[in-house]
Amino acid sequence: MKLFDSWLVLSPILVPFAGAALLVFLSYYQRIKVQQRFSLVLSILQLPLTLLLAWRFSQKGILVMQASNWPAPFGISFVADALSVLMVVIVAMVGLAVNIYALSDIGKDHQRFAYHPLYQLLIAGLNGAFLTGDLFNLYVWFEILLISSFVLLSLGNDRAQIRGALSYVLLNLIASAFFLMATGMLYGYSGSLNLPI
Amino acid sequence: MESLLSITVGLLFASAIYLMLRRNLIKFIFGLSLLSNAINLLIFSLGRLSQGLPPIVPEEDKIIHGKVIVDFANPLPQALILTAIVISFGFTAFALVLLYRNYRQRDTLNTEKLKASPLEEVYLCHQGSGGQG
Numbered sequence: 537m538k539l540f541d542s543w544l545v546l547s548p549i550l551v552p553f554a555g556a557a558l559l560v561f562l563s564y565y566q567r568i569k570v571q572q573r574f575s576l577v578l579s580i581l582q583l584p585l586t587l588l589l590a591w592r593f594s595q596k597g598i599l600v601m602q603a604s605n606w607p608a609p610f611g612i613s614f615v616a617d618a619l620s621v622l623m624v625v626i627v628a629m630v631g632l633a634v635n636i637y638a639l640s641d642i643g644k645d646h647q648r649f650a651y652h653p654l655y656q657l658l659i660a661g662l663n664g665a666f667l668t669g670d671l672f673n674l675y676v677w678f679e680i681l682l683i684s685s686f687v688l689l690s691l692g693n694d695r696a697q698i699r700g701a702l703s704y705v706l707l708n709l710i711a712s713a714f715f716l717m718a719t720g721m722l723y724g725y726s727g728s729l730n731l732p733i
Numbered sequence: 734m735e736s737l738l739s740i741t742v743g744l745l746f747a748s749a750i751y752l753m754l755r756r757n758l759i760k761f762i763f764g765l766s767l768l769s770n771a772i773n774l775l776i777f778s779l780g781r782l783s784q785g786l787p788p789i790v791p792e793e794d795k796i797i798h799g800k801v802i803v804d805f806a807n808p809l810p811q812a813l814i815l816t817a818i819v820i821s822f823g824f825t826a827f828a829l830v831l832l833y834r835n836y837r838q839r840d841t842l843n844t845e846k847l848k849a850s851p852l853e854e855v856y857l858c859h860q861g862s863g864g865q866g
Contacts (some may be wrong), residue, residue: 672813672816676816676820679820679824683823683824683827686827686831687827690831690834693834695838695839698831698834698835698838699835699847701831702758702831702832702835702847705827705828705831706758706761706765706828709765709824709828710753710765710768712824713765713768713769713772713821716769716772716776716817717772717775719776719813720772720775720776720779720810720813721775721779723776723779723780723809723810723813724776724779724780
């Protein structure tokens, strides 16, 4: 049961991540319908998984997944507490709604090329940022989220798009540099990057 | 050693911020990569510097050459820095490509000449192509 819980905690990250990897291969053939359906299936699949996670959380309390069973201050841990379970369920619901809306609103050229894998990667980064129990891992998930949002913003190579993406990218790069600096300083003071400690 | 590193970090920060305040976007990118290098050095010095010590000592190897090893080098900051270097490399590459696209479309790298807001830009685009945009 402990193993099941570990996989359950990881599932909101693993499903969109593996799906994004498969969608990259699908986008090579540039078939819109296949990509749309697969992306939709991934978004729908996340809803029962996160609800199952919420149910297990209400039964057992805080669920922890330790990577390769290393004890807490040394290994990388994923923690599902009340806030992260709530946020992950919200992400699954909003993500499904956005995915359905995007079927009609996003232009055919964007969908054919790389919209769907990038969207799933964005969801994976978001879920990872909510579920991680390690400050540096939070930074890494944040960067995954940011890089996919950068590409989603500048997809299409429009004049206005590039101008908007440029200021968004540069401001975010400064901000994430300062986030990294704060992480390093916190590590220097506390000696650990684990969030629960 | 710590003081030398902190002076280096301070100098790198100062030059990074000087470069980022220029009006040239290429200089901004250079400033950004200097800033990430400064932060890497900062993390390195925050993880306690040590010289000539092994990073991980197994329990049975604690006695080497008749001496008991009680101290060991901290391997974690180097792992953090390696990750940060890879991420900043990827971001710098992406920002350079974006800059090049912007340069191809507008023939300028000066931030003063990029002043039009994105909304205004959309409006101008629609005007220019007869509402097709």
